[in-house]
Each structure stands twice: as C-alpha cells, then as structure tokens.
Amino acid sequence: MAGSTHACNTSETMNATAETSDIRGRSLSIDVWETLKKNRAAFVATLLLAVRALLVVVAPILNPYAFDATDFDLISVGPSLSTGHLFGTDALGRDLFVRTMYGGRISLMVGLVATAVSLIIGIAWGATAGFIGGRTDNIMMRIVDVLYAMPFMFFVILLMVFFGRSIVLIFVAIGAINWLDMARIVRGQTLSLKEKEFVEAARAGGVSDVKIVLRHIVPNLLGVVVIYVTLTIPQVILVESFLSFLGLGVQEPMTSWGALVNEGAQEMETAPWMLIFPAAFLATTLFCLNFIGDGLRDALDPRDRSN
C-alpha cells in the first residue's frame, strides 16, 4: 500500500490539499505514515492484523493436525494442552485450531481477491465515466444509481444456490456487487483531475486518451482509492462469512470463519468453544480492518485535514 501511495507524490491535487507550507515538502506516503502512527488505535490494529495474517499462513504448517483429519477418539473435546488440541475439536474430531486458521486463509483471501475485483471494475467504470463525461457519464452513473437500489445479497444467494458453490464464483460475485461506491468516488475524482494542467500537457504531447487515463489519471486516484479499499475488505469478508453461515459459501471439508461460526452455533450448548473461537477471530479481524480504514481515512482524506 505504501508503494502505491508513492505514485501520488507527483500529483498537484494531493499535495495542494495537504499542508505543504514548509519548503522541503512532505511526500504523501510519509504524511500518511506519520498521521497513522499518531492514531494509536489504527497503528495497533495494523500490527494485530499483520500478526493475524502471519498466524493464519504459518500456524497450520507448524501444527501436526490436518484440517480434515478426523479423530474419532477425541470428538467434541474442549480446548486443552494435554490433548494437543488448543481450541478443542469439532463434532467429527477435527482440530479446531487448524480449521480456524484454514478458515482464516479463505476469509482473508476472499477479502483480498474480491476487493481486487471490485477495485478493477470500480476504477474502470468510474474513470471511464468521469473522463469521457457528457452523455456517456450520465448514462453510466444512472446505471450505477439503478444498481445501487438492488438487493444484491439476494441475487448472490440465488447464484450460489443455482450454480453451485465454487470459490471463484464467490470471488467474482462478491466483488461484482461491491464496486458501486468505488465507481462513484473514482468518477468524482476523475472529473476534477481531467481539468488539471498535467492532463492538458499530456494531451498536448499527443498521448492517447486511454494512456492518459491509465498513466496519469489512475495513479493519482490511488490515495482516495486506498481508503475505500480498506473499508471494502471487511465488507467483503462479511459477505463471504454471511454466505458461508447460510451454508452457501465454501464447501466441506474446506471451511471459512462464517462456516465455522455456523457449525459452532449448532453445537453451542454442548461445545461452546466451537462457536467462541471462530467468532472471536472473525470479529477481531473485522475490528482491526475497520480501525485501519478509519485511521487511513483520517490520514488520507483531504476533507478531514482540519482536525
């Protein structure tokens, strides 16, 4: 992320809004980093999330149990050190710790991939509408308005039921319903960016429209886009968990946090740990992501500079 914000250094718009009265000038990425560090909650959240991501990737490799290995001697046993099952086991005797970590891999992966999908659609749509302007812009944004009112969650549920539950479909479907905000924001920024001198200069130099959008407009959008990316990731993870909770997400024996919470909810009277551990992991991850998004918004959003 820090790398991508570098692209904004050259942008006049970003720096014009930043307080750059000192002569040396501060790059946006340094500015963001300083503000983010001052926001202790966001800083701690970033660290926690990094630890979480590392844990989810590394822990299953170090752990002796496979995520789908059943042990019929140890069915639904509580968390304990002596059995080696740190989070206990589920109704099939599978190690809950490893399953929670695998679930986390899926949830985080969905968060990244589906967000990337929504990012690509949103930027393409918004930048095109904003750059071309006029009637095309009108029609494209009217389409966004109309789609905005659709109860997409219901459509996604239908897709999952009718076309089977494949992980690719989850990525695409969730990404495809989350790009509307991104398109609106990108369009708004593009409208103001395309009037800037550097676009005019590029045009005078004979750069084609497509290249102007890709090389000059899009890089300058990244500062704003980063905020919405961090806010989209938790939304997307939430949607996937929601689907998995309804039994429409990833399929057994693979799992995700939503699916684990669902299994845990069914067994909670006899095996509360099956609910509590995955629920805690899901909730704290969303918590961290929301805090980071908030912190980044404070750090990056030019409108909030005053405070």
Add this chain to the structure above:
Amino acid sequence: MLRFALKRVFGAIPTLLVLIALAFFLIKVAPGGPFDTDRRIPPEIEANLQAAYNLDEPLYIQFGLYLGGLLRGDFGPSFQYRDYTVTELIATGFPVSLRLGGFAMLLAFFVGVAVGTIAALKQNSFTDHAAMAVAMTGISIPNFVMAPLLVLLFAVTLKWLPAGGLGDWRNFVLPVIALALPQIAYIARLTRGSMIEVLRADFIRTARAQGLPQRTVIIRHALKPALLPVISYLGPATAAIITGSVVIEQIFGVPGLGRFFIQGALNRDYTLVMGVVVFYGVLIIVFNLIVDLVYGWLDPRVQYQ
C-alpha cells in the same frame, strides 16, 4: 414539492423494472428446474405442467405475463407449496418479518441517536471514547455472530429469555437486539459526527448566547440538522436489516419471509424466490423514495428540481 415528489416516483419505475427483470432472467438461466425429480416424468405430463405454469411460452411473453400479474399483486403460484400462491405465502411471512425488522429499526434509530448525541456532547471524554469503541465493536461483529453469542449468554447460560421461536414479546427480544446492534453502532457514529459539526455552527452559538438551556439548544436547534445524515442512512439501513433478517430468522427459528426465501431457493421454488426478491426489492426502493422525500422536506437547502 409535488413536482419533486412526482419526479422521484417516476424515476423509481425504471429501477423497479430492472430489479424485476434481473430476478426474472437470473432464475430463467439457472440450471435445473422445480420439476426435476429422480423419476422421469412422462413427456405428456411434463408438457402439461409446463403449460399450466406458462413455461411453454417464449421468454418475453412469460416476462410480460409475470409483470401483468405483479401489477395485480399476483406473484404467481408456488411450485412447492402447491396449494398456496406466492402472494399468500408472502402475506403469512411478511407480518412477522415486519414486526422483527420494524422494532429493530426503531431501536436502532432511537438508541443510536441518543448514544451519538451523548458522545458528541462529551467529545473526547472517556464516555465518548467508550461509546465509540463499543460502536466500532458493534459494527465489527456481524449479526449472525452476535445472535448465537446472545443465545449462548442469555438463553443457554443465564436462561433469562427463550432462544427463539414465536410466542410473546420475550421471544422477540434477542432477535430484535441482534438485528439492531450493528445499525445502532452505525447510527451512533453518524450522529456523533454530524452533531459535533452542528454544535460548532453559528446558529448554535447564537442560541447559547441567548441563554437557552442546554436541553433546548440540543433538542430544538441542533437535533434536526444533525439528523439529516442519519435520515439518508435509513435507506441503506433498511436494506441491511432486511438482509440481516434472513439470517436472524434462520437462527431464531422465526417463521418470517427470510426463511421462505432460503427454503425456496434450496427447493428451487422459483416463483416463491422471485416473489420474495421482487417484494423486498420493491420495499427497499419504496423506502428509499420515502427517505428521499422526507429528506427534501427536512432540509430546506434541497432544491426541488
């Protein structure tokens, strides 16, 4: 004002059409059908079934027939519940969902606004930070995680409240809370933000300078402008509550519309599923329309053009 209202109402019509068309064609392209069974049906019977549900007509005729039915409030017959029409099924499920969602919405609005206002008045105090930390937690814990945790605490461990089902008001407490919590959190954050801004405005300073008591300043002067962003959030909030109620009804065994939807989808009861999607979609669109109109009425700065 009337022109503005009429324009908005007509503006919603294409949105409705797109919604119905999306639902209709999504279901038409879905593989498998409601009459797929293990035993092969004789072709004559299949043809009769197709004809009975107009499935032998070309798609655009089917769509036209469906639209015509909708205009008369007829969502068609249910494929699975053979003795019922979809309209009847919606009529049995919706009142339950409405009660659940309506209470959740009221709770979310009043508690959210109250918490947000208090936090704004005590900005940067311990109360403020605590309230906002709780609000962030409320946003981060999805309602389908919160719901089983509430059941675990209040129904299984403490045995204060029933874990679900349909009975007196006690059965509604946990589902309503679970459904409302994330919205309370959002509304509290929104209210706090806008209230802080409004409290810095000149007209509030004027009101204070005139010696009005704090209570009057807040309730009579600050609350109305501070509520504007909350009002415009009520549209998305409705959508969130409707979506959330699908899973909340599932968890608490509430026989509302959400359960019909999930079961209908799993049974491939196409007309029922389509009916629920269209019904909820229309509800959301209409509610957004109302929110728009109320907003225009509350905020004199909105131009009626």
